[in-house]
Each structure stands twice: as structure tokens, then as C-alpha cells.
Amino acid sequence: MGPLETKEWVRELAARQGFVAAGVAAADCSLPTGPLEQFLQNGYHAGMAYLVRQGMGRLDVRSVLPQAQSVICLAVSYAPAPGDPANAHVARYARGRDYHRLLRRRCEKIVAQLRTHKADLAAKICVDSAPLSDRSLAAAAGLGWIGRNGCLINPRWGSYLLLAEIVTDLPLPPDSPIPSRCGDCRRCIQACPGQAIVADGLVDCRRCNSYLTIEHRGQIPPDRRRQIGQRVFGCDACQEACPFNQGAPAGLEEFRRPTAMAGMSPRQLLRLSRAGWEEFSPGSPLRRCGYDGLLRNAAIACENAS
Numbered sequence: 001m002g003p004l005e006t007k008e009w010v011r012e013l014a015a016r017q018g019f020v021a022a023g024v025a026a027a028d029c030s031l032p033t034g035p036l037e038q039f040l041q042n043g044y045h046a047g048m049a050y051l052v053r054q055g056m057g058r059l060d061v062r063s064v065l066p067q068a069q070s071v072i073c074l075a076v077s078y079a080p081a082p083g084d085p086a087n088a089h090v091a092r093y094a095r096g097r098d099y100h101r102l103l104r105r106r107c108e109k110i111v112a113q114l115r116t117h118k119a120d121l122a123a124k125i126c127v128d129s130a131p132l133s134d135r136s137l138a139a140a141a142g143l144g145w146i147g148r149n150g151c152l153i154n155p156r157w158g159s160y161l162l163l164a165e166i167v168t169d170l171p172l173p174p175d176s177p178i179p180s181r182c183g184d185c186r187r188c189i190q191a192c193p194g195q196a197i198v199a200d201g202l203v204d205c206r207r208c209n210s211y212l213t214i215e216h217r218g219q220i221p222p223d224r225r226r227q228i229g230q231r232v233f234g235c236d237a238c239q240e241a242c243p244f245n246q247g248a249p250a251g252l253e254e255f256r257r258p259t260a261m262a263g264m265s266p267r268q269l270l271r272l273s274r275a276g277w278e279e280f281s282p283g284s285p286l287r288r289c290g291y292d293g294l295l296r297n298a299a300i301a302c303e304n305a306s
């Protein structure tokens, strides 16, 4: 099988695993350094010290697999369908099952198939796990463009996408990036509750509800509590405002069927015991902010409602 045929086969395998977009970036492609540099220099990473530690290495594919030739970039959709339960206090990506394991398993199936063709294939699966910039690679592989809100936007599927990569030593022909179609639309910037989108594609996490409710540890600064509104985990304001998400086809059911935890109101969450947390949180992305973080967020949401 030649490289072109192999790539077509990869696309077919990806589609069979439920990925709505698949493309290839060359392992040595040059990813833009400017946005990440600016992000780190200005302290936009807030308390996420690991981003500083990994630094510009996040743009070096060969740091995760020295013999890498290409990166297979993949996206699944979690876009809602009409009639899905509302659960507006939990970000859409987190209402159903945790995506890390689900995506990894599907990538493993693709790798297993590829190994029937090349037994000694070197492959590293990355689902938010390796120190790589998922969005940069997906943009380089032509899965979409980096929107003004920083999200990867696909012209057909919008931005309710979760990204994964298979870094391999297969010499696959790379795809080309697609130009941005944001034009002069600024709806995401206007919709952001904390005015966190400080430049095209750049988010100052210190002002971002998603950072504050998921990644921030300790107290949320008092002047940032009001903007959180009723959200107890993550925020979709900049995606909900995006025209490319209006009428996007429905995504995987696993992400759209809310877990018991995502179905709880801020008031119910506030009464959740530690035993309840241990019972309901496994397998849910809500585990990320911890029991204390979730109760902190629920208390702020209740305070904002009163």
C-alpha cells in the first residue's frame, strides 16, 4: 500500500471509530510560536504552571516520539441535538462521559489496524495527555481553523469538538491548513462573560470561567464570582455565540447523555456529601475540579441566583 492509499485507509478507519474529521500534519511542520509565546509571557496561563514548565516544547512533535514522521489528527463531536437535556450549568463537553479514555480506546483500535499492515509501527496516542498543542496540530492538518475564540472550528461541524493525535513513524502525505472564516465576526468576544478573549485566538485564563471553575485551585477572586453566573463546571459562552455551531450535526451520544452528576442542579450539588461525590463522579470529567472545587463553584452559583 502506498502512502496515499494508507492515508485514505486511515480516514476510513477514523470514520468507523466515530471521528468526524481526520487529517495529517507532518511531524516537522512549523507550528506558529507567537500565540503560545504571548500567552506565557503575559501570564495568561494563570495558575497552570505545567504550561510554563512544558514551554515551547508543546510545539515540538518529536519531543514525544523522536522518529515521528507524521501526526494523524482526529476530532469527535459533542454537539448537542434538539431536545437534549439542558443542564446549562455544566459545559457541554463535560455533561456525559469523560472523553480521555473514550478517545484513547478508539485511537488504539486504529493503531491495531495499522499494525496489521506494518507490524513494527511506532505510534504514540495523545489525548490531552502528551505535552503537545492539540489545536495547532489539528489546524496544521486541515481539520479547521483557529477561531477568534481560540477554538478549532470546522466549517461543517463547528467547534464542539474534542481532539486527539496519533503520532507515528508512517510517512503519510500532509494535508493543508484551511483559511479562517471568522471574518469580522466578534460575537464570541462580545459573549464572553469575563472579557477573557484579549486578542484573536488568545484567552487570558485569569478572566475565563472555564479556567476559574475547572483549573483554578483555592478561592475564586471575589471580583470574578459574578461573571460565573449559574455555571458550576466550564463555560461555553464563546462557543454558543459562534455561528458555526448553529445547526451543526449532532455529536456522539456518549457525550450528550448526562451523567447523574451533570444532572444535578447547583443547589443539589451544594448538598452533595463526599460519599456522594465518590459514588457519582467516577467516569465524569467533573472529577477534574475535585470535590472542594465543585462545592466552591456550586456555592458561587447559588449565591449568584439569590
Ligand code: B12
Pocket (backbone or CB within 6 Å): 031, 032, 033, 034, 035, 036, 037, 039, 048, 051, 091, 092, 093, 127, 128, 129, 130, 131, 132, 133, 134, 135, 136, 137, 139, 140, 146, 149, 150, 151, 152, 153, 159, 160, 161, 162, 163, 164, 177, 201, 202, 203, 205, 208, 210, 211, 214, 215, 233, 234, 235, 236, 238
Ligand atoms: C490549557 C487548556 C485550557 C485552558 C486555556 C485555553 C486556551 N484558550 O488556551 C482553559 C482551562 C481556559 C481551557 C478552556 C477550554 N478548553 Co481547553 N485545553 C487546554 C489544553 C490542555 C492546552 C491549551 C494550551 O496550551 N493553551 C495555550 C495556547 C496559546 O495554546 P494552543 O491553544 O495550543 O494555541 C495554539 C493555536 O492557537 C495555534 N494557532 C493559532 N493560529 C494558528 C493558525 C494555524 C494555521 C496553526 C497551524 C496554528 C495556529 O497557536 C497556538 C500555539 O502557539 C488543551 C489540550 C492540549 N493538549 O492542547 C485543551 C483544549 C484546547 N481544550 C479544549 C476544550 C474543549 C476547552 C473548552 C471548550 C472547555 C469548556 N467548555 O469549558 C474551553 C474553551 C475556552 C477557549 N475559548 O479556549 C479542547 C479544544 C477543542 C477545540 N475545538 O478547539 C482541547 C484541544 C482539549 C482536547 N483534546 O480536545 N482549556
